[in-house]
Amino acid sequence: MNESANPVAAPAVETRLVYAHGLAAILTLLISVTFGILASLELLVPDLAGNSAWLSWGRLRYDHTQGIMLGWLGNAFFAFLYHAVPLLTGRPVTSVRLGQWLFGLWNFAVVVPGWVLVLAGFSQPLEWAEFPLVIDAFVVLALVLAIIQFLPPFFWRGLEDLYVSSWYIIGALVFTLLAYPMGNFVPELVPGARGAAFSGLWIHDAVGLFVTPLALAIIYFVIPAATRRPIFSHFLSMLGFWLLFFLYPLNGTHHYVFSVIPMNAQIGAITASALLGVDVIIVVANLLLSLRGSGVFPRDVALRFVSMSTIFYLVVSIQGSVQAQMAVNQAIHFSDWVIGHSHLAMLGFATFAAGGGLAHVWQRIPWARYNATALEWSYWLLFAGVILMVTDLTIVGLVEARLWQSAAPWLESVRAARPYWLVRTGSAIPIAAGFIALLAGLTTGPRGAGLQSVEETIGLKPVLEIAPRLAATVSEAS
């Protein structure tokens, strides 16, 4: 990384923090996936948990999604930020000590105790907010620390020529902190339908203001870094960014269409959902145009992950725009279709971005082990698993919707779903294997093999190339 040809001294990346968060991400991922697999098995064998209250379906379901969002994606995003922020700003993050605290807080005051408390029966029944209130307090504290850790370098540098990933990072950290209380605190204070309106905001903001911007920050970062070409259009980047932050929060009420929540709010949210599809087309067009020439399955596995993530992002967003529309929503709402949709978002789009981001930063930790073959396996197993699972859940959602519209007794829809649920559980085999391969890819193999693979696939270049105009700015400033 320290090429002498580079006019700028490479900013210090705290590779140990990258590594710690990356490893924590994959370990919490494996645990979260285990929760998910157990929950899906319990739909097939409902007495699987026996008399254990700790392993009953509801509690596993809570831990599955909270673990994916906070454990897996949270840690993976932090790992990426420790790599990207110094490179985007030319300055180190605020403090290594702070980073250690953040790491400890996030994993040992949020994720692990959150899981245990939920299993022990302390939780709140709010979607994407299932960890109990005491944990929520630590999440807010950690988000404040993350802002202190990652945002000052952007401001010290001055905001000129901010690369789009930087915008997404700043936006995500600030707005997640603002949005988090909407779903986690407000419904405890505001009852019933009124609380549900706020829940709707957070259900969408968790994905729209936390997961999506950081996943896009990764994609926007990895594509130019790995293709060694600037992004297609900075104008489209910024247009997409601002439309996203304008439209995403306005989607919330589409989770409660045909409810008692005022129809104008519902219609507004449905309209915003349709427009959001347009925004995503802009973003994805920009990304795909930046990827042109790399092929659908680029040689660099990190780039391949993020390019598939981009495609998943397009599909899941168009699907979201369509399913928010009343004619579709009335049928498929409450069904497995939506579970398919959320897996396409979190397992397809977000996980492929996070996995690609991890692979990318791992390649650039000189002392980290790196196993290219395992990552190849990981990519293809996950790809197959996601396609199988989402297709299956989409079909069974339609089957359920049809039965619910008919006069058939309720349980007919459960009976009809079971073969599909079996396939869904089957899809866990490639997915879990893919994640184990991801772990192997980042913990086995020779040390420094990542750099070597970069050299083989895209050639070794200093990482400052990711924002082509950045190098000039930094050198000018120094």
Add this chain to the structure above:
Amino acid sequence: MSRDARRFLRMSYLVASVGGVLFFAMSVALLGIWPGRVLEDETRSMSPAHPLGLTVSEQRGRIIYGREGCAYCHTQQVRYLHADMARFGAPTLAWETRFDYPHLWGTRRIGPDLAREGGTHSEDWHFAHLFAPRNLVPDSVMPAYATLFDGSPDRPRQGARDLVSYLDTLGRARELAGPEGEAHARAACNCPNDEMAQMAFHAAALNVNPARTRRQGTSPKLPAAGDLVRGQQLYAHNCASCHGVRGEADGPGTAGLHPRPANLAGHEYTVDRLGYVLWNGVAGTAMQAWRDLPAEDLASLAQVVRGFHVAQQEPTLPANIVDLGAHVYTVNCAQCHGEHGAGDGSAVAELSMTPADFRGARPSVAESLRALRNGVEGTPMAPWTGRLSEAELSAVAYYVRGFFQGAQ
């Protein structure tokens, strides 16, 4: 880059940042605060003056409901859609949720919506169902909550009692508000031209759940014959868990049900009686209604049920025995079971459930004697051994069989 350009850029970033925060604030205002105010007004104007809140036990039940993730399979929100209304009743109004901290609306339905569950199933059904769901509902995927019990559905711990008492509150406030409450809400809504809002106020739709039992009700006239194969399939899916595969009331679901499910093989039923019971359920017992099944299916079921009965040779009884039975019946049974055995005696209104209707269901002598000797647990039918002699018991056991109106 020139200095002016930089200054401009810096300003534009400032403007953009302020704009970003404004976007977010706008979303909170438009989709959180404003709808909240509308809903608050609606709640205030449409709610009855003193809606019933939750007792301490019911609140504890609500916490268990939340902690076990019940809301992640059972929504508590009937949408303004005919498909929802047909299954679960009237759409949920804002005021009905005014005590829900936090709300339990849910976004996924694996099991049915529970917004109007109160009064739909009996307490013993809930206990038995929570203890071992598949004993009652084969193919259900609901987890068993045996940890809320002390080893059997008859021995619920406090947690199970709390949870079931909470389940019985779902939809209660609206039901208690009654027709006056509906009229008040409708007037407060003041939305005669809003087709969707009007959906909430169809009086007949409030508790239209097809499983909900009705103590009094009509029933469709079933065709005399049904499709036996279809009937057997329906019976296996929906009835055998309690009534047993051969109708001998020995299914796994019998544990914990009070009264026990009817012994179908021990009774001879008229098609009309079966139609009535299937359509309305048996209020006060675990027998739910099956109004979601079309009449042909009910006829098929009726045929299966009638097939369990093995005809007995009717003995010719001496006149003095018949007279004794008639006398005992008139003195001891008619207040409840009615002068003509129709289950319509003068005391019926005081009873927690409707007494057996002997015109539509003829018990075997053994069944009849069993009920007379032991009473029927979980019903007002008391044991009569201390009060009647063996001869009297026997005589009345035969006598009630004479009311049956379906004999070939």
